[in-house]
Amino acid sequence: MALVPYEETAGVGLQKFHKPLATFSFANHKIQIRQDWRQLGVAAVVWDAAIVLSAYLEMGAVELRGCSAVELGAGTGLVGIVAALLALKSFCTDVHITFSLSHIVGAHVTITDRKVALEFLKSNVQANLPPHIQPKVVVKELTWGQNLGSFSPGEFDLILGADIIYLEETFTDLLQTLEHLCSNHSVILLACRIRYERDNNFLAMLKRQFTVSKVHYDPEKDVHIYKAQKRNQREDL
Numbered sequence: 001m002a003l004v005p006y007e008e009t010a011g012v013g014l015q016k017f018h019k020p021l022a023t024f025s026f027a028n029h030k031i032q033i034r035q036d037w038r039q040l041g042v043a044a045v046v047w048d049a050a051i052v053l054s055a056y057l058e059m060g061a062v063e064l065r066g067c068s069a070v071e072l073g074a075g076t077g078l079v080g081i082v083a084a085l086l087a088l089k090s091f092c093t094d095v096h097i098t099f100s101l102s103h104i105v106g107a108h109v110t111i112t113d114r115k116v117a118l119e120f121l122k123s124n125v126q127a128n129l130p131p132h133i134q135p136k137v138v139v140k141e142l143t144w145g146q147n148l149g150s151f152s153p154g155e156f157d158l159i160l161g162a163d164i165i166y167l168e169e170t171f172t173d174l175l176q177t178l179e180h181l182c183s184n185h186s187v188i189l190l191a192c193r194i195r196y197e198r199d200n201n202f203l204a205m206l207k208r209q210f211t212v213s214k215v216h217y218d219p220e221k222d223v224h225i226y227k228a229q230k231r232n233q234r235e236d237l
Helices: 014-019 035-045 047-060 080-087 113-128 168-181 199-210
Strands: 019-024 029-033 068-072 108-113 137-139 158-164 182-192 210-218 223-230
Touching: 019 047, 019 080, 029 080, 029 113, 035 113, 047 080, 047 158, 047 182, 047 210, 047 223, 068 080, 068 168, 080 108, 080 113, 108 113, 137 199, 158 168, 168 182, 168 199, 168 210, 182 210, 199 210, 199 223
Parallel strands: 068 108, 068 158, 108 137, 158 182
Antiparallel strands: 019 029, 182 223, 210 223
């Protein structure tokens, strides 16, 4: 996550980021996310992609029961918080994406970001998750392409990312991280706006290693959600 300063003279579109709290309702819970653009810039505000991805999870598009999930570049942690709340409640039966989860006992969510953002991230997670859920949620440092040794290869069934593909210099490290965290059965969900040609370039890079499809589009917020899974050997032949 890049860190950028907040300017009081920023346009109207950025004023929502200056609010100290952003309030949402997901999974029958009121979620209050603390924001701090002044100190942490883009890592400490809620972007539309996180809202759209959270809503997509709430729609029941992903089976979270028993799922081991991780959020990358979590920032405020909204998506990871919603995933944890949904993983520990009754689920819809209308499931569009399924996992082979017989080897997983109980849902577990890991919420990650760079070290500089961890304390802020932890504060939002602790403030918004009931005590009985918090033991199943871990906030952990992950700098893409660097400290992958602290994560087992193919550790997660579901990898989540909201607005994490905007810095071209991070693309190679992000792809390496996705490759490490995924098994052949893992599903990646990436929510993003397509702002620049480099965003399409990342999707092209992703398609070299994963099968990629667009599974949702929110026209109001102009946010796309892409699903990716590792290519199997037969597909590559």
